[in-house]
């Protein structure tokens with residue numbers, strides 16, 4: 001698939017043993033793709049991701065897979081083999097999906113932290129059809145390249161429960177899995 005490139009300074013090399021075991025899906029909770037891309041490339045924010053998926057389905061790579069992007073933060077995951085890892089940036093790829101959740105009208109640049117947990121999700125911006133199809137194509141490539149199974153694809157909310165809600169309850173996992181298994 002066609003991939004655009006920008007460079008985020010918010011990254012570091014992976015070191016020995018820091019293999020990619022998860023792909024973490026995020027939503028930006030920002031109203032504009034360009035605002036989100038700038039935030040993810042701003043050294044002052046100390047946040048980034050490997051891939052940005054815009055509302056029109058365009059994919060932009062900000063950090064090479066071989067390097068660590070700063071998207072997961074304080075996080076924890078127990079793998080099917082029972083092993084638990086914390087602070088998952090070194091062991092994951094991060095994909096940010098352009099989507100305002102229910103915050104776009106009130107907080108176009110993102111909600112205050114204390115409001116993220118209990119908004120009215122019925123008001124959330126829908127993810128676009130081209131986002132689902134582009135995401136499936138992107139994920140199929142990444143799963144093949146890094147030898148990952150479907151269970152490696154997780155929500156930010158799953159690795160940081162109580163702290164993060166993204167990509168949000170309006171994200172359609174059934175549709176994504178159907179596209180991936182097609």
Ligand SMILES: [Zn+2]
Pocket residue numbers: 025026027071156164166
């Ligand atoms: Zn996130």
